[in-house]
Amino acid sequence: MSHLVHLTNARLAQGDQLVSGDLWFDPKAGVFVPPPNPAPTSTVIDIQNRIVAPGFLDLQINGAYGFDFSEDSANNHAGISYTERYRDVRRKLIATGTTSLLPTMTSPSKSRDPFDGAESLGAHCEGPFFAHNRMGVHLPNAIHASGVTSEPERVLETYGARNLINTDGLSNRASPRSIPSNVRMITMAPERLGALDTIKQLSQAGIIMSIGHTAANYQQSRAGIDAGATMITHLYNQMNGHHHREPGPLGILGGAGDVNEENETRILKQDQKGEDTNINRPYFGIIADGNHVHPASIRLAQLMHPGGLVLVTDALLLLGGEDGTIDWLTRRLTKKGVSVTLEGTDIIAGSCVTLLQCLNNFRRWTGVSIPIALQAVTSRPAAVLGLSHLKGTLRVGADADFVVLKEEAVQGQCTSDLVVDQVWKFGVKVYDQATHE
Amino acid sequence: MSHLVHLTNARLAQGDQLVSGDLWFDPKAGVFVPPPNPAPTSTVIDIQNRIVAPGFLDLQINGAYGFDFSEDSANNHAGISYTERYRDVRRKLIATGTTSLLPTMTSPSKSRDPFDGAESLGAHCEGPFFAHNRMGVHLPNAIHASGVTSEPERVLETYGARNLINTDGLSNRASPRSIPSNVRMITMAPERLGALDTIKQLSQAGIIMSIGHTAANYQQSRAGIDAGATMITHLYNQMNGHHHREPGPLGILGGAGDVNEENETRILKQDQKGEDTNINRPYFGIIADGNHVHPASIRLAQLMHPGGLVLVTDALLLLGGEDGTIDWLTRRLTKKGVSVTLEGTDIIAGSCVTLLQCLNNFRRWTGVSIPIALQAVTSRPAAVLGLSHLKGTLRVGADADFVVLKEEAVQGQCTSDLVVDQVWKFGVKVYDQATHE
Numbered sequence: 001m002s003h004l005v006h007l008t009n010a011r012l013a014q015g016d017q018l019v020s021g022d023l024w025f026d027p028k029a030g031v032f033v034p035p036p037n038p039a040p041t042s043t044v045i046d047i048q049n050r051i052v053a054p055g056f057l058d059l060q061i062n063g064a065y066g067f068d069f070s071e072d073s074a075n076n077h078a079g080i081s082y083t084e085r086y087r088d089v090r091r092k093l094i095a096t097g098t099t100s101l102l103p104t105m106t107s108p109s110k111s112r113d114p115f116d117g118a119e120s121l122g123a124h125c126e127g128p129f130f131a132h133n134r135m136g137v138h139l140p141n142a143i144h145a146s147g148v149t150s151e152p153e154r155v156l157e158t159y160g161a162r163n164l165i166n167t168d169g170l171s172n173r174a175s176p177r178s179i180p181s182n183v184r185m186i187t188m189a190p191e192r193l194g195a196l197d198t199i200k201q202l203s204q205a206g207i208i209m210s211i212g213h214t215a216a217n218y219q220q221s222r223a224g225i226d227a228g229a230t231m232i233t234h235l236y237n238q239m240n241g242h243h244h245r246e247p248g249p250l251g252i253l254g255g256a257g258d259v260n261e262e263n264e265t266r267i268l269k270q271d272q273k274g275e276d277t278n279i280n281r282p283y284f285g286i287i288a289d290g291n292h293v294h295p296a297s298i299r300l301a302q303l304m305h306p307g308g309l310v311l312v313t314d315a316l317l318l319l320g321g322e323d324g325t326i327d328w329l330t331r332r333l334t335k336k337g338v339s340v341t342l343e344g345t346d347i348i349a350g351s352c353v354t355l356l357q358c359l360n361n362f363r364r365w366t367g368v369s370i371p372i373a374l375q376a377v378t379s380r381p382a383a384v385l386g387l388s389h390l391k392g393t394l395r396v397g398a399d400a401d402f403v404v405l406k407e408e409a410v411q412g413q414c415t416s417d418l419v420v421d422q423v424w425k426f427g428v429k430v431y432d433q434a435t436h437e
Numbered sequence: 438m439s440h441l442v443h444l445t446n447a448r449l450a451q452g453d454q455l456v457s458g459d460l461w462f463d464p465k466a467g468v469f470v471p472p473p474n475p476a477p478t479s480t481v482i483d484i485q486n487r488i489v490a491p492g493f494l495d496l497q498i499n500g501a502y503g504f505d506f507s508e509d510s511a512n513n514h515a516g517i518s519y520t521e522r523y524r525d526v527r528r529k530l531i532a533t534g535t536t537s538l539l540p541t542m543t544s545p546s547k548s549r550d551p552f553d554g555a556e557s558l559g560a561h562c563e564g565p566f567f568a569h570n571r572m573g574v575h576l577p578n579a580i581h582a583s584g585v586t587s588e589p590e591r592v593l594e595t596y597g598a599r600n601l602i603n604t605d606g607l608s609n610r611a612s613p614r615s616i617p618s619n620v621r622m623i624t625m626a627p628e629r630l631g632a633l634d635t636i637k638q639l640s641q642a643g644i645i646m647s648i649g650h651t652a653a654n655y656q657q658s659r660a661g662i663d664a665g666a667t668m669i670t671h672l673y674n675q676m677n678g679h680h681h682r683e684p685g686p687l688g689i690l691g692g693a694g695d696v697n698e699e700n701e702t703r704i705l706k707q708d709q710k711g712e713d714t715n716i717n718r719p720y721f722g723i724i725a726d727g728n729h730v731h732p733a734s735i736r737l738a739q740l741m742h743p744g745g746l747v748l749v750t751d752a753l754l755l756l757g758g759e760d761g762t763i764d765w766l767t768r769r770l771t772k773k774g775v776s777v778t779l780e781g782t783d784i785i786a787g788s789c790v791t792l793l794q795c796l797n798n799f800r801r802w803t804g805v806s807i808p809i810a811l812q813a814v815t816s817r818p819a820a821v822l823g824l825s826h827l828k829g830t831l832r833v834g835a836d837a838d839f840v841v842l843k844e845e846a847v848q849g850q851c852t853s854d855l856v857v858d859q860v861w862k863f864g865v866k867v868y869d870q871a872t873h874e
Binding site for chain 1: 655673678680681683684687688689690691692729730733734736740741
């Protein structure tokens, strides 16, 4: 056994509790290990009663720090390659507590180099199979004309079949420990012609199918879940609203019509612990930037389906930049604080928040405990991806990706903010607030 | 001690449980009593493991069986007075399990005669201080013109000050055991000029103020609750819908912005038991007729605020009648099954369901347990009225209003239906399925 690291005097985020305890990991293998017996030589780190949580996972992030994940990977920018700039962004992101992400439209990093920054777990392809009237700021010519179907053969052609299977030829689902296919998640409007067939085929192959940018009504949303979709992309945004007689996608958060007392009892118990209760209920991403969705609606979403809520940033390349207006593809985007709009309009074009900011907003708006809130950026996004044993957890065998958090009082606010003190990736400290300039 | 009645071998609806046990009541006083010791001569009734629940309370019912509570009480109909017809309707209602009600715009019955049928607990004045664009089928000329304010003096003048105070001169709140004022509840749009002042004054006097038929946004709804309103009238219907960035009245179900971890923990625990968790959260009526609101929206409401949900019928005089079209004030209403619409349109004009039907729908659509579902028609409406010690409970000292229910399997349905076998009012059996023609 190699030299281990022993964290002591920590409050560990485990399930719905903060548990005082110790933690061991192997920095060479980059994974958590059981308490060694007899104790070998190990480095002991006193966490001084701060919180140790799994590193954060962001399932929807389009770019940051001036870099757009969707840009052509053949591009050089001031002589710096896509690969270098991509790594630079991930290194910066890690300081915010995000240790894994699903970048949009790019290839996953296959390395386990902690100094590469936040790790890609595969691409989240947001589009182009959207409803023509729910495109948001996606480019119209990128959206397939309504005459073009979403049948499996068209979808495979669009993404490239080689991007949808594992490099070892297995489906993601059959071998979650193997290197995943380039595409990990696809957002699709389930009401499009052929979409249900595609959702069925791709979900069976282990691609996480999420419904979004959709004009689906309640029945069509339900059909998407029944076909194999397990997620809703940024709940509330770019979908039909809730009407009490046509509940739309929101209506399916409560589960199918066949809820019964046995399920209900289980749901209530699990809801209380923030456990996943996906008996025919989808997970859902939600953007808690205070701009996409009203705080009261975030609170309602948490009440409606606490076991399904996943915080996502939907951040753009403007994250981490200065306020102002930039060119973006054929559009111009204006950043002002955490808000990004199409220049001269109030059309929301994405966000400029970190997942840590979303987490702190979420705590303030819902009053949920720290460990319950942490689930929405750790264990739950990992569960969406079928990676509960590897990511978003402090359990033995999982990757030793974790953050050290402290609470900081905020003036005029009942709820403290969580602040990232340290970030460890694969058992190596890659960020320390104390030594960071 | 007078001759007591002893119910044995019953499943008692208590809190979130059905508890096997016995119950004693004094049919002369009409109240539940403690187990006598030593046991006196008493009539023993074997309930044969059926369910004993408190009698149902309907907080919103406009009429039934051809009778409209709002009609002029000086009217005679085929030589039968308002009083006689009013009693006839209440006698018929009792066979549906409803032992108490808030009729619209009429005076409460002051008697404790069990053979008078379902007991009035005071009027629910639904209107006329509504938003001009949220009137539903209320008559336009009954709604005060937008120029007329909702200031306290105007409201007192409209209802008559003598209808808003107890006959003993006390407020309802100060003496809940005393005879209540004629008006027990008022539905009002909080955004109207002067409405917040009126809500404050009348709620302090013990009138239950409910917001409804309203164009209020989220902030205006919140202001109504902060001023003293404790209820929302038929959630979803005749109010602004939920938009994710302007949550409207629905947004306030989650509580005020000041939720914190301590409250949240309490809320989650109480939600699970179906207890009332009204930390700045209103109760709300909801019409589970399958017509006013989609089943999935009922389910979402139950998830959002289980401790606030009150089933109401909003039934019209057409309840219990044949399908067809009748004259109603200056309108014509068409009844078809449980649906009532303005003739020739699909504009919903009320319902034709019993509270028992709503209860069975609610169980089927949410999967909640029998005792949790029963709370929505017993203990919770009683709590709305501040009558938890007298109504909607089987506790000692409360009025011995109760129903004996059995479960009946329904073909093609996972959930059984509850059927009313017997109804007891003030300790006297007033309905028995076995002997009823």
